[in-house]
Amino acid sequence: MARAYEFADTWEVAASVDEVAGVLTDLEHYPRWWPQVRAVAKLGPDTAWVRCRSTLPYTLDLVLDAVSREAPVVEVALSGDLEGFARFTLTAEDDGTRLDFAQEVTVRGRLALASYVLRPVLEWNHRRMMTGCRTGLTEWLSQRRRAASPRTSSRT
Incomplete structure (x- = not known):
């Protein structure tokens, strides 16, 4: 038994395409800015194991394989508790x-x-998971931008 889900969302952040792509392709650091991503382990140059948990008391075990790591499309194939893909354009x-x-996935077993x-x-x-992504990504990029900008001193 399998059930299909499709998700789509659009938002804007105050950062360049290259900055955003850099953060989105750095899977190992997702837990720093995306609260629902609980753990990430690199399995290979383009593969990572990820554990996600949003509001419900259920943790997803996923393997993400990079399909595209170059802007304008950042995409991963998903396997594990979800089968399909997740893509940012x-x-x-x-x-x-x-x-x-955009995300299209199929779930099986108890989740289905x-x-x-x-x-x-x-x-x-x-x-709720994607709200965490949007908020976390926006704040993370803003912090990085502030840290990279030259500090100006005020004189009285």
Whole structure:
């Protein structure tokens, strides 16, 4: 038994496409800025094991394989508790970068069974996960930008 899910979202951040792509392709450091990403272990140059947990008391075990690590498309193939892909398409905007997120996955086993009754709750849980991504990424990029900018001293 399998159940399919499709997700899409769009938001903007005040950073260049290259800055955003750099953070999104640095999987090992996701737990620093994305609260729902609990652990990451590098399995190879383009492969990582990731544990995610959003609001519900259920942790996803995933393996992410890089499909594209170059802007404008940052994409991974997902396997484990979810099978499919997650993709960010990055577009330069006047004030930064627009991120168009797309994810298509299939779930099996207990998660698929639960989705017959709990699909709205699972979709809500995913929205909470992506809110963590958007907020964390925006704050992380802002902190990096402040740290990289030359400090000006004020004189009285």
